[in-house]
Amino acid sequence: MAHHHESIIREPLMTGKDMTYARITNEILLPVENKPNKAWWIGFVVSALGALLWVVSISLTFWYGLGEWGLNKTVGWAWDITGFVWWVGIGHAGTLISAVLLIFGQNWRNSINRSAEAMTIFAVICAATYIVAHMGRPWLAYFTLPLPNQYGSLWVNWNSALMMDVFAISTYFSVSLLFWYTGLLPDIASIRDRAKGLRRRIYSILSFGWTGSLKTWQRFETVSLILAGISTPLVLSVHTIVSFDFATSLEPGWHTTIFPPYFVAGAIFSGFAMVQTLLLVTRKVLGLENYITMFHIESMNKIIMLTGSIVGVAYITEFFIAWYSQVEYEQYAFINRATGPYWWAYWSMMSCNVISPQLFWSSKLRRSIPFSWALSIVVNIGMWFERFVIIVTSLHRDYIPSSWAMFYPTWVDVGVFIGSIGVFFTLFLLFIRVLPSVAIAEVKLLLKTASEQAKMKQIKEGHLEPAEVQYYKESLTKYDSVDMADYEKV
Amino acid sequence: MSKTKFILGCFDDPDNMMQGITNLQKNSVPIYDVYTPMPIHGIEAKMGVKDSRLGYAAFCFGCLGATVIFSIVYYTLVHDWPQNIGGKPSFAMPDFVPFTFEWTILFTAFGMTITFFAATHLFPGRAPRVMDLRATDDRFIIAVDAKGNIPHDDITNLLKEAGAVEVKHNERKYVSYE
Numbered sequence: 001m002a003h004h005h006e007s008i009i010r011e012p013l014m015t016g017k018d019m020t021y022a023r024i025t026n027e028i029l030l031p032v033e034n035k036p037n038k039a040w041w042i043g044f045v046v047s048a049l050g051a052l053l054w055v056v057s058i059s060l061t062f063w064y065g066l067g068e069w070g071l072n073k074t075v076g077w078a079w080d081i082t083g084f085v086w087w088v089g090i091g092h093a094g095t096l097i098s099a100v101l102l103i104f105g106q107n108w109r110n111s112i113n114r115s116a117e118a119m120t121i122f123a124v125i126c127a128a129t130y131i132v133a134h135m136g137r138p139w140l141a142y143f144t145l146p147l148p149n150q151y152g153s154l155w156v157n158w159n160s161a162l163m164m165d166v167f168a169i170s171t172y173f174s175v176s177l178l179f180w181y182t183g184l185l186p187d188i189a190s191i192r193d194r195a196k197g198l199r200r201r202i203y204s205i206l207s208f209g210w211t212g213s214l215k216t217w218q219r220f221e222t223v224s225l226i227l228a229g230i231s232t233p234l235v236l237s238v239h240t241i242v243s244f245d246f247a248t249s250l251e252p253g254w255h256t257t258i259f260p261p262y263f264v265a266g267a268i269f270s271g272f273a274m275v276q277t278l279l280l281v282t283r284k285v286l287g288l289e290n291y292i293t294m295f296h297i298e299s300m301n302k303i304i305m306l307t308g309s310i311v312g313v314a315y316i317t318e319f320f321i322a323w324y325s326q327v328e329y330e331q332y333a334f335i336n337r338a339t340g341p342y343w344w345a346y347w348s349m350m351s352c353n354v355i356s357p358q359l360f361w362s363s364k365l366r367r368s369i370p371f372s373w374a375l376s377i378v379v380n381i382g383m384w385f386e387r388f389v390i391i392v393t394s395l396h397r398d399y400i401p402s403s404w405a406m407f408y409p410t411w412v413d414v415g416v417f418i419g420s421i422g423v424f425f426t427l428f429l430l431f432i433r434v435l436p437s438v439a440i441a442e443v444k445l446l447l448k449t450a451s452e453q454a455k456m457k458q459i460k461e462g463h464l465e466p467a468e469v470q471y472y473k474e475s476l477t478k479y480d481s482v483d484m485a486d487y488e489k490v
Numbered sequence: 491m492s493k494t495k496f497i498l499g500c501f502d503d504p505d506n507m508m509q510g511i512t513n514l515q516k517n518s519v520p521i522y523d524v525y526t527p528m529p530i531h532g533i534e535a536k537m538g539v540k541d542s543r544l545g546y547a548a549f550c551f552g553c554l555g556a557t558v559i560f561s562i563v564y565y566t567l568v569h570d571w572p573q574n575i576g577g578k579p580s581f582a583m584p585d586f587v588p589f590t591f592e593w594t595i596l597f598t599a600f601g602m603t604i605t606f607f608a609a610t611h612l613f614p615g616r617a618p619r620v621m622d623l624r625a626t627d628d629r630f631i632i633a634v635d636a637k638g639n640i641p642h643d644d645i646t647n648l649l650k651e652a653g654a655v656e657v658k659h660n661e662r663k664y665v666s667y668e
Contacts, residue, residue, distance in 0.1 A: 021628035155566035164588040209616030217529040222542040444528040
């Protein structure tokens with residue numbers, strides 16, 4: 001039908017010849033319905049060992065207390081809060097892809113939203129473990145809730161940004177989980193209806209009895225749209241509030257109004273980098289080249305470049321304002337960052353976050369999978385250094401020079417951090433084994449509108465502007481999953 | 491008398507299925523329901539399904555969340571134990587904003603989604619009322635209640651004319667799950 005046709009000059013969002021609805025289901029469920037391959041086992045064992053390191057490090061922290069970490073009287077926040085902010089930031093890309101791109105009608109989100117949302121949830125779990133661990137007495141975590149108690153009642157401090165964090169992170173986690181799981185229902189039903197025996201029973205319980213009836217889909221779409229609408233301001237609020245943890249203090253280098261937008265941009269930047277890190281490998285290992293195409297990779301690289309530039313502008317603005325304000329403590333904080341004992345951290349941050357993404361102006365690099373993957377790791381490292389620089393270099397030298405100190409991590413600090421990466425990858429690898437890593441129902445929507453196959457049909461039918469067809473064919477040359485030989489005759 | 495309970499038109503293409511709906515509607519054959527592996531845009535209008543009212547529910551839950559948390563913060567911070575912090579007022583409204591905002595979102599999301607689950611009878615462990623196992627894979631199913639409808643062969647023909655790959659005459663409403 002005519003209304004299905006999308007302009008020919010738009011690049012296809014799904015490639016492959018002879019694609020059918022059945023083939024989409026089969027290909028996406030391949031890892032769920034079959035035994036894992038060797039690559040998965042290697043990844044899983046390595047990640048699980050990392051997770052074990054996390055268990056050991058966190059257990060020591062809980063058993064002996066925060067003295068196991070390298071904190072001192074001057075530097076009271078270091079790798080823990082760095083790790084916390086890093087993980088929360090990474091989580092932001094998932095919500096951005098699932099919510100913001102949905103509102104803006106960006107259909108390329110359809111094939112990456114599921115795994116990006118899963119990544120969000122696992123990243124926020126990692127972040128939350130840092131908050132709880134950092135409490136020192138994690139069994140008293142309920143002190144952060146406004147519960148009546150025998151001290152008066154003495155209530156929580158609602159004026160504190162840390163209290164706001166409790167509400168923001170818990171809301172963000174639970175709403176993200178809800179959004180993700182609701183979206184999973186139709187796909188769990190797909191697994192259920194193909195499974196046998198115990199598997200069918202388990203997926204039947206998980207599917208909530210989904211049938212795909214008319215009214216169910218209609219309500220489902222309403223719910224998705226509203227959840228996207230409310231998740232958009234939510235995701236912005238979360239990193240804004242995380243930045244309040246610093247911005248509402250009087251610490252030089254922290255007490256700035258630029259923090260909220262700067263943190264949000266940084267969060268999206270690091271989040272998209274992590275999505276690239278995961279998806280470039282997943283795409284290859286699970287054979288999802290037709291769904292996660294070069295268009296997706298390039299689009300994400302463009303977002304990385306844009307947000308990296310915003311972060312760069314923010315870094316420079318901080319310096320400018322320190323000079324312009326004529327506040328000597330503020331000025332010292334920034335000079336100390338760039339030239340003090342932590343200069344190496346500062347310049348690692350600058351080169352990883354500001355300089356390296358600019359390489360994506362080159363379309364050749366933007367479309368190179370090995371380069372994109374390597375750069376995504378560089379950005380992840382850079383964003384960790386950003387948080388380290390903000391936290392440690394501000395704290396280690398503030399108003400009283402007699403209290404100046406350096407921070408040296410213990411192996412437990414390192415173990416908690418490396419271990420949290422292990423936890424993250426373990427969860428992600430389990431996820432791609434038991435649940436579809438691509439939103440099956442949403443990808444099916446693309447088959448008749450935005451797939452290479454539908455566009456090929458359009459070309460074969462004729463009635464198109466030859467110049468536009470030529471433009472389209474040229475845009476296909478960047479895809480690694482398109483055979484250009486098919487286009488020579490048409 | 492025929493034992494057929496439901497007639498299922500199974501399509502492999504959503505556009506053909508829409509044509510099937512048109513054919514049935516033209517012949518005044520009531521459609522019981524439609525099961526598809528993905529949402530079909532424009533089908534609500536065609537089938538005369540009213541807009542979902544979940545948006546109103548979402549709004550009400552949002553208002554509830556805002557009211558609940560604002561009241562908690564007001565009671566604890568201003569009424570029950572006001573504190574003198576540098577002589578500033580206890581009723582510090584800007585500090586209320588993040589909490590009120592977060593719980594507005596929280597209540598909207600959970601209230602609306604739980605309403606959706608309740609209205610659609612979705613909950614963990616519910617036995618799936620599935621008419622055709624491929625409706626979650628690659629088949630677009632139109633279900634017609636066989637009772638009291640025009641001759642079943644006519645319905646079959648209408649569906650076939652629209653391009654149905656298969657028309658099933660089922661003696662049971664749902665595919666058994668046990």
